[in-house]
Amino acid sequence: MLSRESDNLIVKTVVRIFVPFIQVYALYVIAHGHYSPGGGFQGGVILGASIVLLFLAYGRRQAMRRMGEGLTAFMNSTGVFIYGGIGLLCLLLGGNLLDYASLDRILHVGAAQSRSLGILGVEVGVGIAVMAAMISIFLDISTGGDLPDDDND
Amino acid sequence: MTIANVLTVALLVIGCFFFLTGTIGLVRFPDFYARMHATGKSDTLAVFCCLLALAIHHGLALDSFKLLLIAVFVYVANPTGTHAICRAAFRAGVKPWTRKTNK
Amino acid sequence: MHAFFLGTSLFLCLLVLVCLYRVIWGPTTIDRMVAAGAIGTKTLIILVLMGFLYDRIAMFIDISMVYAILNFIGTLAFAKYFEGAGEI
Numbered sequence: 192m193l194s195r196e197s198d199n200l201i202v203k204t205v206v207r208i209f210v211p212f213i214q215v216y217a218l219y220v221i222a223h224g225h226y227s228p229g230g231g232f233q234g235g236v237i238l239g240a241s242i243v244l245l246f247l248a249y250g251r252r253q254a255m256r257r258m259g260e261g262l263t264a265f266m267n268s269t270g271v272f273i274y275g276g277i278g279l280l281c282l283l284l285g286g287n288l289l290d291y292a293s294l295d296r297i298l299h300v301g302a303a304q305s306r307s308l309g310i311l312g313v314e315v316g317v318g319i320a321v322m323a324a325m326i327s328i329f330l331d332i333s334t335g336g337d338l339p340d341d342d343n344d
Numbered sequence: 345m346t347i348a349n350v351l352t353v354a355l356l357v358i359g360c361f362f363f364l365t366g367t368i369g370l371v372r373f374p375d376f377y378a379r380m381h382a383t384g385k386s387d388t389l390a391v392f393c394c395l396l397a398l399a400i401h402h403g404l405a406l407d408s409f410k411l412l413l414i415a416v417f418v419y420v421a422n423p424t425g426t427h428a429i430c431r432a433a434f435r436a437g438v439k440p441w442t443r444k445t446n447k
Numbered sequence: 448m449h450a451f452f453l454g455t456s457l458f459l460c461l462l463v464l465v466c467l468y469r470v471i472w473g474p475t476t477i478d479r480m481v482a483a484g485a486i487g488t489k490t491l492i493i494l495v496l497m498g499f500l501y502d503r504i505a506m507f508i509d510i511s512m513v514y515a516i517l518n519f520i521g522t523l524a525f526a527k528y529f530e531g532a533g534e535i
Contacts, residue, residue, distance in 0.1 A: 383484070388488075417515055422488065425523060
């Protein structure tokens with residue numbers, strides 16, 4: 192059912208107009224995590240919800256051309272890689288795991304500023320990973336566990 | 345008693361009035377489609393009036409612009425959701441209420 | 448103005464309780480979903496009013512924008528699920 196494209200012109204047009212704005216707002220929520228409610232996980236959920244909106248309006252076959260299974264798995268890995276990579280980089284530079292002050296050695300901006308930049312980096316990684324996880328969970332539940340393999344063309 | 349305060353109070357009272365009529369319609373109307381009329385229309389206008397009132401109260405700042413952004417989003421998204429639900433109900437076979445089928 | 452915002456918030460909470468009647472006793476499922484959407488719209492205004500009462504406006508505006516987006520997505524998802532007669 193969710194694989195069929197909706198024949199509702201109003202819903203398709205409104206979704207097509209709104210999805211970029213929702214994604215820009217999700218990026219705002221990720222970037223302002225240190226100051227207002229938000230951060231990596233909340234922004235990632237809104238990003239994932241915008242892609243789910245595309246799936247609902249345009250059907251699974253057409254939306255998988257935009258965000259297929261391969262791209263989802265790649266972004267999942269990329270998000271975890273960024274998060275773990277920054278932690279490991281802090282370890283390699285002499286501090287503890289995720290001790291961002293030791294990033295000062297390659298950034299040269301002071302301990303406080305490098306902590307802020309380190310937190311922003313892991314928030315971006317978490318956001319990307321959570322978005323990919325949301326899309327994967329949606330695809331798995333909505334197709335009942337058996338996603339046809341030959342949908343991507 | 346400035347003009348901004350008077351405008352804020354007036355718009356908030358109008359917004360609450362529309363919320364009240366929408367809720368009374370949701371509870372008292374006999375049919376699903378009539379309830380969708382009440383909720384979809386008056387709730388959207390009430391949200392717009394209330395957010396406009398709060399933006400006027402806050403003055404000319406960035407937060408007032410963000411409130412107007414929420415108002416524009418709800419103004420476009422709420423009727424779309426209403427339309428989608430009504431069409432889904434019609435396709436699924438919810439019948440309208442006529443006076444003969446009452447009781 | 449503080450007391451007026453507090454009164455408006457309490458009035459809107461009362462209207463949410465009235466909408467709960469339709470959520471509990473709605474004859475069909477779709478009635479319950481419509482009433483839940485109406486509760487969501489009122490919650491949006493209550494959140495912004497709470498921001499004005501606690502004097503932390505910027506924080507509550509972000510929260511209410513997120514809630515507006517998720518309310519819209521939930522309504523569309525439920526409409527599609529209902530049209531297919533529960534089949535996924």
